[in-house]
Amino acid sequence: xxxxxxxxxxxxxxxxxxxxxxxxxxxxxxxxxxxxxxxxxxxxxxxxxxxxxxxxxxxxxxxxxxxxxxxxxxxxxxxxxxxxxxxxxxxxxxxxxxxxxxxxxxxxxxxxxxxxxxxxxxxxxxxxxxxxxxxxxxxxxxxxxxxxxxxxxxxxxxxxxxxxxxxxxxxxx
Amino acid sequence: xxxxxxxxxxxxxxxxxxxxxxxxxxxxxxxxxxxxxxxxxxxxxxxxxxxxxxxxxxxxxxxxxxxxxxxxxxxxxxxxxxxxxxxxxxxxxxxxxxxxxxxxxxxxxxxxxxxxxxxxxxxxxxxxxxxxxxxxxxxxxxxxxxxxxxxxxxxxxxxxxxxxxxxxxxxxxxxxxxxxxxxxxxxxxxxxxxxxxxxxxxxxxxxxxxxxxxxxxxxxxxxxxxxxxxxxxxxxxxxxxxxxxxxxxxxxxxxxxxxxxxxxxxxxxxxxxxxxxxxxxxxxxxxxxxxxxxxxxxxxxxxxxxxxxxxxxxxxxxxxxxxxxxxxxxxxxxxxxxxxxxxxxxxxxxxxxxxxxxxxxxxxxxxxxxxxxxxxxxxxxxxxxxxxxxxxxxxxxxxxxxxxxxxxxxxxxxxxxxxxxxxxxxxxxxxxxxxxxxxxxxxxxxxxxxxxxxxxxxxxxxxxxxxxxxxxxxxxxxxxxxxxxxxxxxxxxxxxxxxxxxxxxxxxxxxxxxxxxxxxxxxxxxxxxxxxxxxxxxxxx
Numbered sequence: 001x002x003x004x005x006x007x008x009x010x011x012x013x014x015x016x017x018x019x020x021x022x023x024x025x026x027x028x029x030x031x032x033x034x035x036x037x038x039x040x041x042x043x044x045x046x047x048x049x050x051x052x053x054x055x056x057x058x059x060x061x062x063x064x065x066x067x068x069x070x071x072x073x074x075x076x077x078x079x080x081x082x083x084x085x086x087x088x089x090x091x092x093x094x095x096x097x098x099x100x101x102x103x104x105x106x107x108x109x110x111x112x113x114x115x116x117x118x119x120x121x122x123x124x125x126x127x128x129x130x131x132x133x134x135x136x137x138x139x140x141x142x143x144x145x146x147x148x149x150x151x152x153x154x155x156x157x158x159x160x161x162x163x164x165x166x167x168x169x170x171x172x173x
Numbered sequence: 174x175x176x177x178x179x180x181x182x183x184x185x186x187x188x189x190x191x192x193x194x195x196x197x198x199x200x201x202x203x204x205x206x207x208x209x210x211x212x213x214x215x216x217x218x219x220x221x222x223x224x225x226x227x228x229x230x231x232x233x234x235x236x237x238x239x240x241x242x243x244x245x246x247x248x249x250x251x252x253x254x255x256x257x258x259x260x261x262x263x264x265x266x267x268x269x270x271x272x273x274x275x276x277x278x279x280x281x282x283x284x285x286x287x288x289x290x291x292x293x294x295x296x297x298x299x300x301x302x303x304x305x306x307x308x309x310x311x312x313x314x315x316x317x318x319x320x321x322x323x324x325x326x327x328x329x330x331x332x333x334x335x336x337x338x339x340x341x342x343x344x345x346x347x348x349x350x351x352x353x354x355x356x357x358x359x360x361x362x363x364x365x366x367x368x369x370x371x372x373x374x375x376x377x378x379x380x381x382x383x384x385x386x387x388x389x390x391x392x393x394x395x396x397x398x399x400x401x402x403x404x405x406x407x408x409x410x411x412x413x414x415x416x417x418x419x420x421x422x423x424x425x426x427x428x429x430x431x432x433x434x435x436x437x438x439x440x441x442x443x444x445x446x447x448x449x450x451x452x453x454x455x456x457x458x459x460x461x462x463x464x465x466x467x468x469x470x471x472x473x474x475x476x477x478x479x480x481x482x483x484x485x486x487x488x489x490x491x492x493x494x495x496x497x498x499x500x501x502x503x504x505x506x507x508x509x510x511x512x513x514x515x516x517x518x519x520x521x522x523x524x525x526x527x528x529x530x531x532x533x534x535x536x537x538x539x540x541x542x543x544x545x546x547x548x549x550x551x552x553x554x555x556x557x558x559x560x561x562x563x564x565x566x567x568x569x570x571x572x573x574x575x576x577x578x579x580x581x582x583x584x585x586x587x588x589x590x591x592x593x594x595x596x597x598x599x600x601x602x603x604x605x606x607x608x609x610x611x612x613x614x615x616x617x618x619x620x621x622x623x624x625x626x627x628x629x630x631x632x633x634x635x636x637x638x639x640x641x642x643x644x645x646x647x648x649x650x651x652x653x654x655x656x657x658x659x660x661x662x663x664x665x666x667x668x669x670x671x672x673x674x675x676x677x678x679x680x681x682x683x684x685x686x687x688x689x690x691x692x693x694x695x696x697x698x699x700x701x702x703x704x705x706x707x708x709x710x711x712x713x714x
Contacts, residue, residue, distance in 0.1 A: 145544055155544060159541055161506065166510070
């Protein structure tokens with residue numbers, strides 16, 4: 001639980017036992033093994049060069065705009081590294097080969113053009129490069145929209161909190 | 174093998190929806206009860222419900238929030254053979270699946286007990302809606318159910334509902350569209366407290382019911398039944414106690430339950446005058462099939478080879494609608510208590526079909542945090558990102574649940590050569606959807622398309638995938654029935670062949686309606702408990 005949530009509970013005047021329960025919960029979770037700490041994260045699967053390319057690719061998929069930062073700021077490439085490093089063996093080669101193909105394509109043109117080519121037949125991918133795009137885009141989505149930036153700054157999600165009452169639809173649309 | 178000399182009045186196996194009722198009823202009635210639970214308690218203060226994805230090891234994408242309820246090797250110790258796309262939800266924790274559920278609790282309708290008489294399929298239950306009505310009424314008051322009486326025959330209402338949940342804007346818009354089609358949509362009835370009740374606080378609308386309610390506003394056996402049983406001083410609770418076999422005396426009656434203590438790694442035994450299985454559809458059947466003896470060579474109470482057969486559950490499917498009216502709205506908190514409204518079965522309103530059964534639709538029980546549309550929209554880049562954001566407030570989600578017919582060839586067996594981590598033969602599941610199931614599901618797709626056309630929306634419907642199940646609603650493997658040749662239990666959940674053995678979890682269902690089974694499981698358990706108490710008074714048990 002973060003400070004925002006704690007303040008919200010106090011503001012709503014939640015019952016004391018509930019507050020104590022939440023404090024206990026926060027305490028108990030202090031030991032939860034969170035592999036994900038971007039500040040200190042060390043690459044486990046991708047090379048520095050692969051990570052660099054992945055960072056640029058995911059930023060092309062979910063870029064910074066005037067509303068919110070993008071995949072680069074949300075460190076989506078590091079999230080991808082963790083998921084692939086700790087995931088299925090069969091996925092690892094898909095990622096390694098996919099980034100290699102993307103790199104070869106980019107050498108001929110540019111990374112942006114390589115991505116455009118990979119995304120060309122998104123609904124019915126046939127080539128290995130096109131199939132890799134599906135994997136890459138889903139990873140970008142998973143990483144970005146589960147990050148603090150994605151949830152709070154981009155989507156401005158208002159929930160995961162404690163309400164004393166649910167307002168419902170007022171006024172009726 | 175370690176064995177205590179004490180003989181208990183009742184041994185209850187499993188502490189979920191059925192086991193919680195049984196433990197509470199018997200303990201309060203003065204019986205000495207031993208409750209065996211294969212898992213152990215997870216205190217609500219340990220739940221990860223309110224954690225943000227970025228506070229979890231894998232952002233919650235590897236089911237980290239629920240993994241603590243599936244203890245030991247329970248997720249691996251099962252095998253599927255020659256099966257359609259189905260999954261069994263076997264849990265291992267004090268409270269069973271009531272620890273994390275949406276708690277939707279419709280009653281079965283009168284017609285749901287009479288498929289043979291009314292539609293010429295399956296079998297009638299050995300009891301009627303009228304037989305169960307007082308128990309529905311009692312259990313609803315016991316657990317606290319919010320809702321409203323809408324006067325619909327297809328979902329009979331109780332008399333003591335807590336105030337219904339307020340409707341979201343997407344649900345108000347949905348009602349406008351469904352009104353033009355003559356399809357009712359009503360306030361959901363669910364075991365979520367909309368005001369403080371029975372010493373438990375009201376819901377705080379975080380939407381995390383499926384990850385476990387940290388304040389017990391959602392009913393859970395672990396926090397609302399077992400503590401009350403304990404308070405009587407009559408309950409002995411054994412956790413980490415994985416039941417292996419029901420042991421019988423020379424007459425073939427249950428005399429004890431042997432279990433494996435998964436912590437001390439020791440085989441133990443408890444003696445009891447009555448054994449009640451509440452371990453759910455797969456585990457109760459598995460336990461009975463693993464209980465072979467000279468008197469019961471085919472497994473206990475299974476001379477007719479019915480135990481394990483008639484496995485069925487719900488067809489399940491998700492549909493996503495993004496309502497134009499809500500696109501681009503300023504983000505607002507829609508979490509609530511997952512489902513707030515409910516679409517009861519409606520296909521019967523439009524006359525006779527060339528198939529039997531129907532579907533219900535649970536509305537808006539997915540999280541409002543993650544943008545599902547991102548994986549469904551084509552493209553990438555600035556326009557993609559902006560569109561994902563615009564659509565985020567506009568979600569309307571349908572979870573359709575369809576009836577599946579109970580067929581004898583769909584079954585669970587045990588494999589004596591394939592043992593789990595505690596050296597107990599694992600269950601093996603074989604299941605295929607039938608023609609009727611597919612025809613009904615096909616019609617539900619047609620109906621979803623029609624609803625979609627009445628909503629101003631961008632819809633993502635999944636009408637191409639093969640049918641899948643069982644949405645955690647598996648039932649039927651230890652069925653009750655009038656005929657002892659084609660059933661295992663009588664209408665009081667008592668084994669025809671073993672008078673002091675009862676099975677009151679979902680496995681006792683004769684047939685399944687499209688409705689969520691838990692309230693009916695609990696009502697049947699209450700009824701069985703009353704019967705057992707009366708039989709004990711008469712000296713029959």
